[in-house]
Amino acid sequence: MLPVVVVHGGAGYIPKERSELSISGVCSAVQAGYTILQGEGSSMDAVVEAVIQMENNPAFNAGCGSVLNIKGEVEMDALVMDGKTLGSGAVSAVRNIANPIQLARLVMDKTSHACLTAEGASQFARSMGIPEVPLESLITEYSRMRWKKNLAPDANPVECQMLGTVGAVAVDKEGNIACATSTGGMLNKMEGRVGDTPIIGSGGYADNLLGAVSTTGHGETIMKITLARLILFHMEQGQSAEAASDLGLAYMKSRLEGLGGVVTVDPQGHWAARFSSNYMAWAAAQEDTLHYGLYTGEHFTQKA
Numbered sequence: 001m002l003p004v005v006v007v008h009g010g011a012g013y014i015p016k017e018r019s020e021l022s023i024s025g026v027c028s029a030v031q032a033g034y035t036i037l038q039g040e041g042s043s044m045d046a047v048v049e050a051v052i053q054m055e056n057n058p059a060f061n062a063g064c065g066s067v068l069n070i071k072g073e074v075e076m077d078a079l080v081m082d083g084k085t086l087g088s089g090a091v092s093a094v095r096n097i098a099n100p101i102q103l104a105r106l107v108m109d110k111t112s113h114a115c116l117t118a119e120g121a122s123q124f125a126r127s128m129g130i131p132e133v134p135l136e137s138l139i140t141e142y143s144r145m146r147w148k149k150n151l152a153p154d155a156n157p158v159e160c161q162m163l164g165t166v167g168a169v170a171v172d173k174e175g176n177i178a179c180a181t182s183t184g185g186m187l188n189k190m191e192g193r194v195g196d197t198p199i200i201g202s203g204g205y206a207d208n209l210l211g212a213v214s215t216t217g218h219g220e221t222i223m224k225i226t227l228a229r230l231i232l233f234h235m236e237q238g239q240s241a242e243a244a245s246d247l248g249l250a251y252m253k254s255r256l257e258g259l260g261g262v263v264t265v266d267p268q269g270h271w272a273a274r275f276s277s278n279y280m281a282w283a284a285a286q287e288d289t290l291h292y293g294l295y296t297g298e299h300f301t302q303k304a
């Protein structure tokens with residue numbers, strides 16, 4: 001069963017013309033993670049690489065392609081967690097860097113802190129030699145169009161809300177488990193708004209004894225129920241990765257009318273990609289097979 005890597009490209013509304021881009025994006029990201037796992041790399045290396053691929057892909061709301069805040073600027077959140085040590089690293093409201101997930105990993109590896117924010121995170125990035133990139137390089141025509149559209153008083157909140165956060169979970173050959181999640185947040189959010197993504201237990205969680213989860217959906221709702229940790233709690237109680245994911249998502253829906261999605265693994269390599277929204281691009285790679293889907297109930301396979 002091991003190794004395995006599972007990724008998501010965000011729960012929510014995906015316009016038809018963008019579905020191909022999302023599918024091909026999650027499939028190439030999962031392949032990149034799987035190549036690392038097959039080459040003896042760690043689950044942490046695999047989830048970070050998979051997320052970097054999606055941050056660099058303008059189809060997703062992370063890195064280049066992030067949604068814009070109310071001022072038309074990009075502020076990003078990211079989290080990594082290492083299931084062996086329970087160490088984690090996060091950045092919130094960071095600007096002008098291409099790969100927030102890399103910076104989150106450096107926070108975990110090189111500082112004694114769990115999260116750096118805003119200007120302090122930028123200073124740390126500079127000290128680590130991470131180049132600053134111009135704001136414009138993170139903004140796509142599509143994200144600017146959606147930002148403008150959503151400023152209109154008659155904006156459709158469903159179409160304009162959650163979309164495209166990216167995340168990954170993996171178990172390597174040694175049985176070490178990791179998660180990574182990265183996002184531009186919610187469209188037209190207030191300046192300085194921080195969502196669930198960089199918060200351990202909400203945007204993700206990893207524990208070698210239980211498994212790992214990376215989440216997507218409305219951050220303020222996810223935080224209320226600490227969705228990632230809630231799912232792992234159900235697994236601790238004996239539920240499978242799939243049943244626990246469904247229980248967590250069902251609770252968020254019944255308790256708060258919140259929709260979202262998750263990718264989940266357990267220590268044996270059982271995995272799930274589950275969502276209560278209409279769409280979530282996801283992909284998994286295990287035993288040389290690539291699995292992927294977008295709509296509820298969809299599950300395609302091909303050789304990895």
Ligand SMILES: NC(=O)C[C@H](N)C(=O)O
Binds near residue numbers: 061183216
């Ligand atoms: N699309 C998303 O998943 C958004 C993210 N969870 C946030 O609230 O920042």
